[in-house]
Every structure is written in C-alpha cells, then in structure tokens.
Amino acid sequence: MTIRKELWFGFSLMAVIILVTVIFMPWSTMTSGHLGLLMLSLVVVAIMLGFPTAFTLMGMGVFFAWLSYRGVNPDVAVKHTLDLMVQRTYAVMSNDVLIAIPLFVFMGYLVERAALIEKLFKSLHLAMARVPGSLAVATIVTCAIFATATGIVGAVVTLMGLLAYPAMLKAGYNAKVGAGAITAGGCLGILIPPSVLLIVYGATAGVSVVQLYAGAFFPGLMLAALYVGYIIVLALIKPELMPPLPEAERKVVLPPLAAALAARGRNALTGLMGGFGTGRSGSAVLGQLLISLAPLVVVVSLLGTVYYSLTSPVVVDDTAGLVQAGGSFAAEENERKPEAGGLAEPKEESTGLAEPKEESTGLAEPKAESSGLTEPKGAGGGSTEPKANASPPASAAAPGTASVAAKSAAAASAKAADKPAAAVVAGPRVDAPLWFWWVAGGFVLALALLYWLWTWERLEIFKMLLGSFFPLAVLILAVLGSIVFGLSTPTDAAAGGAFGGCLLAAAYRYMALRKAPSPIGATVRELGGIIKESSFLTAKTSAMVCWLFVGSSIFSAAFALLGGQELVEKWVLSLGLTPIQFMILAQFIIFILGWPLEWTEIIVIFMPIFIPLLPKFGIDPLFFGLLVALNLQTAFLSPPVAMAAFYLKGVSPPHVTLNAIFAGMMPFMGIQVVALILLYVFPEIGLWLPKVLYGR
Amino acid sequence: MQKLLLSIDRLSTWVGQAFSWVIVLLTLHISWEVFSRYVLNNPRAWAFDVMIMMYGTLFMMAGAYTLSKNGHVRGDVLYSFFKPRTQATLDLILYFLFFIPGVIALTFAGWEYAADSLRINEHSNITADGPPVYPFKMIIPLAGAFLLAQGIVEIVRCVICIRQGEWPSREQDVEEVDVEKLKVMVHAEDINAIAEPRK
Numbered sequence: 001m002t003i004r005k006e007l008w009f010g011f012s013l014m015a016v017i018i019l020v021t022v023i024f025m026p027w028s029t030m031t032s033g034h035l036g037l038l039m040l041s042l043v044v045v046a047i048m049l050g051f052p053t054a055f056t057l058m059g060m061g062v063f064f065a066w067l068s069y070r071g072v073n074p075d076v077a078v079k080h081t082l083d084l085m086v087q088r089t090y091a092v093m094s095n096d097v098l099i100a101i102p103l104f105v106f107m108g109y110l111v112e113r114a115a116l117i118e119k120l121f122k123s124l125h126l127a128m129a130r131v132p133g134s135l136a137v138a139t140i141v142t143c144a145i146f147a148t149a150t151g152i153v154g155a156v157v158t159l160m161g162l163l164a165y166p167a168m169l170k171a172g173y174n175a176k177v178g179a180g181a182i183t184a185g186g187c188l189g190i191l192i193p194p195s196v197l198l199i200v201y202g203a204t205a206g207v208s209v210v211q212l213y214a215g216a217f218f219p220g221l222m223l224a225a226l227y228v229g230y231i232i233v234l235a236l237i238k239p240e241l242m243p244p245l246p247e248a249e250r251k252v253v254l255p256p257l258a259a260a261l262a263a264r265g266r267n268a269l270t271g272l273m274g275g276f277g278t279g280r281s282g283s284a285v286l287g288q289l290l291i292s293l294a295p296l297v298v299v300v301s302l303l304g305t306v307y308y309s310l311t312s313p314v315v316v317d318d319t320a321g322l323v324q325a326g327g328s329f330a331a332e333e334n335e336r337k338p339e340a341g342g343l344a345e346p347k348e349e350s351t352g353l354a355e356p357k358e359e360s361t362g363l364a365e366p367k368a369e370s371s372g373l374t375e376p377k378g379a380g381g382g383s384t385e386p387k388a389n390a391s392p393p394a395s396a397a398a399p400g401t402a403s404v405a406a407k408s409a410a411a412a413s414a415k416a417a418d419k420p421a422a423a424v425v426a427g428p429r430v431d432a433p434l435w436f437w438w439v440a441g442g443f444v445l446a447l448a449l450l451y452w453l454w455t456w457e458r459l460e461i462f463k464m465l466l467g468s469f470f471p472l473a474v475l476i477l478a479v480l481g482s483i484v485f486g487l488s489t490p491t492d493a494a495a496g497g498a499f500g501g502c503l504l505a506a507a508y509r510y511m512a513l514r515k516a517p518s519p520i521g522a523t524v525r526e527l528g529g530i531i532k533e534s535s536f537l538t539a540k541t542s543a544m545v546c547w548l549f550v551g552s553s554i555f556s557a558a559f560a561l562l563g564g565q566e567l568v569e570k571w572v573l574s575l576g577l578t579p580i581q582f583m584i585l586a587q588f589i590i591f592i593l594g595w596p597l598e599w600t601e602i603i604v605i606f607m608p609i610f611i612p613l614l615p616k617f618g619i620d621p622l623f624f625g626l627l628v629a630l631n632l633q634t635a636f637l638s639p640p641v642a643m644a645a646f647y648l649k650g651v652s653p654p655h656v657t658l659n660a661i662f663a664g665m666m667p668f669m670g671i672q673v674v675a676l677i678l679l680y681v682f683p684e685i686g687l688w689l690p691k692v693l694y695g696r
Numbered sequence: 697m698q699k700l701l702l703s704i705d706r707l708s709t710w711v712g713q714a715f716s717w718v719i720v721l722l723t724l725h726i727s728w729e730v731f732s733r734y735v736l737n738n739p740r741a742w743a744f745d746v747m748i749m750m751y752g753t754l755f756m757m758a759g760a761y762t763l764s765k766n767g768h769v770r771g772d773v774l775y776s777f778f779k780p781r782t783q784a785t786l787d788l789i790l791y792f793l794f795f796i797p798g799v800i801a802l803t804f805a806g807w808e809y810a811a812d813s814l815r816i817n818e819h820s821n822i823t824a825d826g827p828p829v830y831p832f833k834m835i836i837p838l839a840g841a842f843l844l845a846q847g848i849v850e851i852v853r854c855v856i857c858i859r860q861g862e863w864p865s866r867e868q869d870v871e872e873v874d875v876e877k878l879k880v881m882v883h884a885e886d887i888n889a890i891a892e893p894r895k
Contacts, residue, residue: 010774050775050783051790052768059794062801082805089802089836090809093752096744102754103726106719118882154873162875163882488730491747495726502723531720533870539716540767541872543758548769551798596773651875 013596014045032071036564039064043555043605044597053601054544057551061085065558084561088553092546096491097203102542103494104194108150109534110501111475114508116468117146117159123464125167129250133235133242135171136181137228139164143185144224145469148192149476149501153636157186157644161651174241175656176664177234183644183661184227184668187636190599191629192220194479194494197599200545201625204607208622214484214693215626215686222685223630223675230671252457257284261456268292268459269451291466292459295450299443307440310432471507475500484693505530545600552604565612572613579617586610586624587631587676594635598643602632626686630679633672637665701849705764705867708846712761718754725750741823749832756839760846765869784857791851799844806836 021041025034039060046056065084069077092098125138139160147156160182168178190197193213202209235242261271272289479497482488488496509530510523559565577585593602607628614621636644645661652661679685726747733739762768775783810833818833820826857863 007774007777010777013773046790046794047771048773049786049790050770050772050778051787051794052763052770054768055795055798056790058798058802059790062798082801082808085801086805086809086836089806090833093756093832093835094748096748099748099751102719102751103723106723113881115881152872155878158873158875158878159882162879492726492730495723496730498719498723499727535716535719536713536870537872538719539712539754539758540762540765542719542755543712543762544767544769546755547759547762597771598769600769601771647873651879 010048010596014048017041017044031563031567032068033563033567035064035067036559036562037567039559039562040564040609047601048596054547054551057548057555057605061551061554061556061558065554065561068558068561084557085554088557089550092550092553095203095549097199097209098546098549100199100209100490100494101196101545102538103491103498104151104196104199105541106534106538107479107494107498107501108152109537110498110505110530111146111472112150112152112155112159113530113534114501114505115512116472116504116508117142118163119464119468120146120472121160121163123461123468126250126252127461127465129245131232132239132244133177133231134245135164135168135173136177136231136235136242139168139178139181140185140188140224140227140231143182144188144192145472145476147186147189148194148220149189149472151189151195153186153189153644154647156189157182157647158651160186161648165648165652169653169656171245172243176660177231177241178664179645179648179652179656179661180664180666180668181227181231183637183642183648183665184671185224186644186647187633188220188224190636191216191223191633193217194476194483194490194497195629196545197603197629197632198625199490200549200600200603201607201628203549204603205611205621205625207625209490210483210486211622211690211694212625212629213480213490214689215622216629217480217484217689219626219630219675219679219686222678223633223672226671226675227668230667252460254456254460257288258456258460261285267452267454268456269454271456288459291463292454294466296447299447303440303443307432307436310436311430467511471504475504484689486693502527502531548600548604552608555605556608559608565609568609569613569616573616577617579619582613582617583619583624583627583680586613587627590628590631591634594632595638597635599632599635602635603628620687622690623683623687627676627679630672630676634669637669637672701852702867704845704849708760708764708842708849709867709869711842712758712764715754715757716761718750722747722750722754741825742827745820745822745827749827752832753835756835757842759839760842763843763846763850765866780857780862784854784863788851788854788858791847791854795847796844799840799847803837803840803844806833806840810834810837 018041021038025038043057043060046060047053062081062085066077066081069080121138121142124141125135128134128138128141131137142164143156143160146159147153150156165178165182168181169175189195193216195216198212198216199209201207202212231242258268261268268288269292272285272292475497478500479493482496483490483493506523506527509526510519513519513522513526516522572582590602590606593606610624611621614624636642639645639662642662642665645658645665648661649656649658725743729740729743729747775786778786810830813830813833818829820829853864
C-alpha cells in the first residue's frame with residue numbers, strides 16, 4: 001500500500017513526537033510530573049488521529065486525573081476525579097468572559113446573511129479603480145471589513161472566492177496573487193477585534209478582553225496595510241501580474257439626473273448648487289446635494305462637539321470627584337483600572353470617542369483638579385464593570401476605590417455634596433488648545449480637497465459606499481468603541497452588535513425586497529429565516545468552542561495535578577534563556593503547532609503551559625497574546641491543513657490547482673512573519689492604545 | 697435499529713435547535729438590560745445571573761446536536777486523508793477510549809452535583825436574593841445524557857461504516873459554508889466558464 005504524500009507529513013510528525021517522548025522519558029525514575037509530560041505528548045498524537053478534540057481532552061483528562069489522585073489516596077480517587085470534572089465544567093458554564101462568544105458569533109452570522117458583501121466589494125473596487133492592483137486591494141479591504149464583522153473565515157473566503165476571484169481572473173490577474181489576497185484577507189477577522197480568538201485567549205490566560213481588543217486593533221490594521229502595500233508594490237513592479245482594469249470596468253454609470261447636470265460642469269457640488277431651476281425636479285437635486293454635503297456635516301458636528309466639550313466652562317460637579325478618584329487610582333499603577341473614572345457622566349462619551357488622546361492627560365495627571373479641571377474627561381477610563389459605573393455620586397464611588405484615592409476624592413465629594421449633582425457652577429468658557437486648531441485645520445483642508453475633487457462619478461461611488469461600507473463600519477466601530485473606551489463590557493457590546501446585525505440584515509433584506517408585492521411581510525419572513533439559521537449555526541459553533549473549553553479545562557487541571565507544569569517550568573528555567581530567546585522559542589513552537597492543529601486547540605491546550613512562564617521572564621501576557629494572535633494567522637495559511645485554501649479551492653475554476661493556491665499564500669505568510677517581527681521590535685504598535693486608555 | 701438511530705439523531709437535533717433559540721433571547725435580554733440600565737436607570741439585579749445561565753444552557757444543550765452534525769472540531773491533518781473505513785475504525789476505538797468514559801463520568805458527576813445543589817436549595821450568591829442555581833446545574837447531567845445517547849448513535853454509525861465501507865448519510869442541516877446558498881447570495885456566475893489564460 002502506498003502512503004499518500006499528505007499522510008507522510010502527519011505520520012512523520014507523530015513519529016517524531018513519540019520518538020522524542022520515548023527517548024527523553026526517564027522510564028526508570030518516573031515521577032508524576034513526567035506522567036504529565038507523557039500525557040501532553042500523547043494528547044497531541046491523539047488529536048492528530050482526528051477524534052473530536054473536546055472529547056479527546058476530556059477522556060484523557062479524566063483518566064490522568066484519576067491516575068494522579070490514585071497515586072495519593074486510591075480510596076477517594078474516583079470521587080475527587082468526578083468532583084474536579086464537574087467543577088471544571090461548571091466553571092466554563094458560568095464563565096463571564098466566554099459568554100461573549102455566542103453573541104459575537106451570532107452577530108457574525110447575521111451580518112454575513114445580510115448579504116451586503118456584493119455591494120461592499122463593488123463599491124470598494126470602483127472607489128479604488130485607480131490604485132495599482134485595484135481588484136486585489138479592494139479584495140483585501142473588503143475581506144478585512146467583512147471578516148472583522150463576521151469573524152467566519154470559511155464564509156468570507158468562500159464568498160470572496162465566488163465574488164472577487166472570477167473578477168480577478170477575468171481581468172487577467174495572476175491566479176496565485178488573487179488566491180493569496182483572498183485567503184490572507186479572509187483570515188484577518190481572526191486578529192482584528194472583535195474576534196473570538198482574543199476572547200478565548202483572554203479566558204484562558206486571564207487577560208482582560210477589553211485590553212486585548214484595544215491592543216489588537218493596530219496590529220490588525222498594520223497587517224492589513226502590509227498586505228495592501230505588498231499588492232501595490234507588486235503591481236507596480238510587475239504590472240503583468242495585475243493588469244489595470246479596462247476603462248469599461250471602471251466606468252460608473254450616472255443616473256439620468258446626474259448625467260444631465262454633468263453636462264454643465266464636472267464638479268458635482270457646484271453643479272448641484274446651480275442645478276435648481278434648470279427644469280429638473282427640485283427635491284431630487286436637493287437630495288443629491290444633501291448627500292454631497294454629508295461629509296461636511298459629519299466633520300462639522302464632530303469638530304463642534306469636540307470644541308464644545310474642550311471649551312466647556314469650568315465645572316465643579318460630582319464628575320470631578322470621580323475623575324479625581326480615577327486619576328489617582330491610575331497613578332497608583334494599580335492592576336484594577338480606574339473603574340470610577342468614566343461613565344458616571346454619559347454626556348462625555350462622545351468626547352471620549354472623538355479624542356482619545358485627551359483622556360491620557362485626564363488620567364495621567366491626577367492633580368489637574370487643583371487647576372480647575374478644565375476637562376472633566378475620563379469617559380472610557382477602562383472600566384470593565386458597568387456595575388461600578390452605575391453608582392452615581394462621588395461619595396459612593398470613593399469607598400470603592402483605594403485608600404490613596406479616598407483622601408483626595410473625599411475633598412471633591414465634599415464639594416459635590418454641597419449641591420445636587422445636577423447643579424453646575426459655570427465659569428467663563430476656556431480657550432481651545434492649540435492642537436485642536438491644527439486638527440481642525442487638517443479636517444478643513446481634507447474637506448476642501450474632497451469637494452474640489454467631487455465629480456459626479458465620485459458622488460455615485462460615495463452613494464454606493466454609503467449603502468454598504470459605512471453601515472458596516474459604523475456597526476464595527478460602535479461595538480469596538482464601546483468596548484475599548486470602557487462604555488460597556490464586551491458582553492453588552494456583543495449583544496448590542498448582534499441586535500445591530502439583526503437590524504442591518506432587516507434593512508438590507510427590505511431594500512432587496514422593496515419592489516416585491518408586500519415588502520414588509522416578505523422582509524419579516526426572510527428575517528425570520530435568517531435569525532433561525534443564524535441561531536442554529538450559533539448554537540453549533542458555540543457548542544464546538546465551549547465544549548472544547550470544557551475538555552481542555554479538565555485536561556489542564558489534570559496536567560497541573562500531575563505536576564507537569566512544574567517540570568516544564570523547571571526545565572525551561574534551567575535552559576537559562578534570555579526573555580528574547582524565550583519569546584522566540586515560544587512563538588516558534590506555536591508556529592510549528594499551527595501546522596497540524598487549529599488555533600482553538602493551540603490556545604486552550606498550550607497557553608495554560610506558556611502563561612505561567614511569562615512572569616518569570618518579565619513578559620506582559622497582553623503583549624504575548626497579541627503576538628500569539630498574529631502568529632496564529634499563519635495557522636490558517638500553512639499547508640497542508642490550511643482551511644482557507646480548501647474553501648477557496650471548493651469554489652474556484654478547475655484550472656486553479658490547490659498547489660497554486662498554496663503558492664499564492666506563501667508571500668502572505670511571509671508578510672505575517674514580518675508583521676510578527678515588527679510587533680516584537682516595536683511593541684508600542686500593540687501596547688500604545690491600552691497604555692493611553694488604561695494607563696498600563 | 698436504523699429507525700431507532702434516526703429518531704435519536706432527530707431528538708438531539710430537535711433539542712439542540714430548540715435550545716439554540718436561547719441566543720435570540722440572550723441578545724434581547726442583554727440589549728434590554730443595557731437599555732434599562734443606562735436609559736431608564738433601572739438595572740435589574742438578577743440580569744447577570746440569567747445571562748450566565750442562558751449562555752451555559754445554550755452551549756451545553758447544543759453539544760449533542762453538534763455531535764450529531766459532526767460539528768465538533770477535529771484534528772484534520774491526517775483524518776481527512778484517510779479512507780472512510782480507516783476513519784471509522786479509529787473513531788470507534790477512540791469513542792470507547794475517550795468519549796464513553798469521559799461523558800459517563802460527566803453525567804454521573806453532574807447528577808450528584810445538581811442533586812446536592814437541590815438538597816440545599818442553593819441560590820446564586822452573585823447578588824443578594826439571587827435566583828435558584830439547581831436548575832442550571834441540572835443542565836450538566838441532562839446535556840451529558842443527551843450527549844451519551846448521541847455518542848452511541850455515532851458508535852453504531854462507525855460500525856455501519858466499517859461494514860459498508862462508506863459513511864451512512866446524516867440528516868441535512870444548515871451549514872456554515874453552504875456554497876450553493878452563498879452563490880445565490882452573490883449572484884455568482886458559473887466558475888467553469890472562466891477559461892484558463894493562455895500561457
């Protein structure tokens with residue numbers, strides 16, 4: 001019997017693991033710690049056999065836990081094993097971090113079924129028609145946005161394989177480049193928050209999901225930007241790989257009104273302003289004009305809000321006490337972030353969103369209060385528990401904070417106690433700081449440029465983006481923003497996101513069915529179908545992830561019981577590695593594990609082993625998590641189990657071979673490694689935002 | 697026999713699908729709670745307990761459903777390249793080695809755990825006057841029992857596969873990546889019509 005090439009890889013990997021175990025195991029002087037290591041290597045082999053991983057872990061965990069207890073006292077071994085098992089299970093069932101998983105998954109399925117990807121891709125592709133390699137760039141941007149909102153790699157890759165791949169092949173793109181762009185882009189959802197991977201990591205490692213989300217945001221954007229940069233450079237160097245689109249493909253068809261007015265001038269804004277009274281319908285012209293002015297309105301209102309809150313009169317109300325308490329709390333470098341810092345004053349939220357920089361000053365300088373506390377900011381002070389925010393008066397917040405804060409907060413709360421919370425002592429408006437005028441100037445310049453280039457075609461593209469790109473972006477930013485600025489817990493935000501996804505799906509279904517005989521009835525029926533399918537899928541996916549968690553937590557309990565952890569620790573420390581060497585070793589191991597295993601398995605089985613080692617080397621678990629999340633991107637693109645490749649192969653024309661897809665993915669894997677190195681060399685890419693927001 | 701198997705399959709699916717509606721309730725519950733907390737300024741103390749219970753119930757009760765649709769994650773590196781008969785043999789052995797002991801232990805332990813909780817009339821201690829916890833703990837043995845029943849069906853499937861050389865079919869269910877449906881969604885054209893570019 002000839003063994004297939006693919007099997008060789010797996011078998012040799014298994015053989016290596018077993019061989020290493022057999023050779024290095026001190027069979028004559030075996031301690032229970034060695035038994036733990038034996039269990040670890042056995043479980044990798046067992047997982048590779050292909051049995052559902054959750055039950056492999058559960059079965060092994062139960063057996064080895066029993067073995068461990070039996071070594072201590074055979075009489076109560078069974079009872080202890082059962083107790084351990086059920087307590088571990090119950091801990092997963094009542095885990096307040098994992099609860100966000102089904103909600104985010106539900107949101108993802110709803111957004112996916114809203115069927116807006118086609119519009120999204122078309123509008124982005126038209127918007128980027130002049131960029132070199134425009135189709136591939138549009139593919140990556142579409143993937144990044146859509147994958148972020150849905151987080152379902154298989155669906156994103158399949159959809160883009162159906163949508164963008166034929167378009168790219170027809171435009172004469174190289175099949176490998178196109179395949180690489182789709183597969184790499186589709187996996188971005190794993191990294192860019194809100195992603196399930198980060199929740200699973202947070203729950204395993206005991207790191208705040210909020211901070212992970214804030215930290216993963218820029219590395220995710222960086223990776224997407226590197227992909228886009230690579231495509232553009234490649235298109236410039238080798239135009240034959242990605243020929244520019246023919247004129248016909250780029251042309252935007254103007255509606256009759258615009259076409260008629262376009263004859264009078266290229267600029268849409270002046271054209272529309274002069275369009276009244278030319279015999280056209282006034283309301284139609286007005287509608288177009290309002291859409292054209294939308295960016296202006298948004299910018300003006302944004303700047304206005306910021307200006308208003310920056311220059312708001314000196315306020316001495318209960319917020320001062322809260323900010324004070326929060327500020328000194330942060331200065332104390334306490335692990336718990338300034339819970340009381342924000343949210344007592346919801347009206348500050350918009351400021352927090354608009355200008356995150358400002359918060360750093362608010363939090364970093366607790367003494368600001370003495371100088372009048374001109375900026376009662378602190379919205380999004382990194383609160384992880386909205387319950388703490390519900391306590392309105394400062395006097396209630398003060399006892400909850402540390403004793404250091406209590407003294408200064410007491411002064412403020414005494415002030416606040418003099419008058420009702422609503423009463424505000426108004427002073428003269430203060431001047432806006434200089435940076436505000438710089439930012440405002442930048443916005444005005446950008447607006448001027450925008451309107452100078454505002455042709456009729458661009459107006460049409462803008463309208464298309466308005467219908468596809470912006471709703472999704474707003475949904476993502478609202479969910480993400482409310483989490484990282486501490487306005488709500490990930491769970492609350494995820495539920496809000498799911499609700500928003502439902503509304504999105506309803507809106508798009510309604511638009512698609514507008515011309516049907518009874519649009520509302522049809523929409524409700526379709527929405528019902530979408531919700532039903534999404535909830536079934538959500539149940540299956542959550543069961544998959546959470547049962548894996550049940551299995552792994554029983555398994556890792558057994559591993560810890562046997563003392564395997566101590567052995568690993570002793571061994572690693574005896575190597576005398578520097579932190580850098582340890583980091584590289586850890587990432588390399590994870591990279592290698594990414595070949596045979598999936599990310600869920602890697603995180604739930606191996607993170608409990610790595611995490612306890614981190615303090616020994618002075619490595620921040622948050623930073624480690626970001627590196628792991630970036631690293632595990634490669635797990636999706638590395639043959640032979642690269643899921644993404646198989647999904648794409650399933651929907652690509654027969655002449656595109658699996659090997660061609662793998663070959664196309666390789667440069668993107670290289671970029672991932674580059675991104676990993678970049679993040680390692682410049683940790684600020686990931687840690688800057690958490691530092692600014694939560695003062696860590 | 698075959699009929700019995702299918703009916704257990706259908707039961708798992710029905711239970712799992714019935715409980716999957718909990719996600720809709722959970723979404724509405726949290727959305728309303730957030731609205732009530734921030735807008736109406738009326739937080740409800742039991743909201744958090746109920747949230748956790750909904751989540752735990754959702755995924756535990758969907759375990760058997762997921763198993764019946766072969767939805768639990770597998771290490772694919774070798775498995776997908778095996779012949780069905782090899783797959784079934786491996787699965788059969790590992791069901792007896794890992795699954796049956798693990799799930800029986802879970803069910804049994806869960807039963808005692810829940811019974812203890814019921815005996816002392818345990819209530820949640822996250823908030824004062826919290827809701828009772830024993831129904832939630834009862835979910836463990838219940839989910840374990842459904843899982844065990846479905847596991848036995850899967851074992852019989854393995855035996856059938858070893859005899860016939862191919863896997864018996866499963867009942868259709870909504871798929872995460874349903875290519876035909878996705879094609880309709882994006883109005884995809886026939887991929888075979890795209891010609892290979894001239895070299």
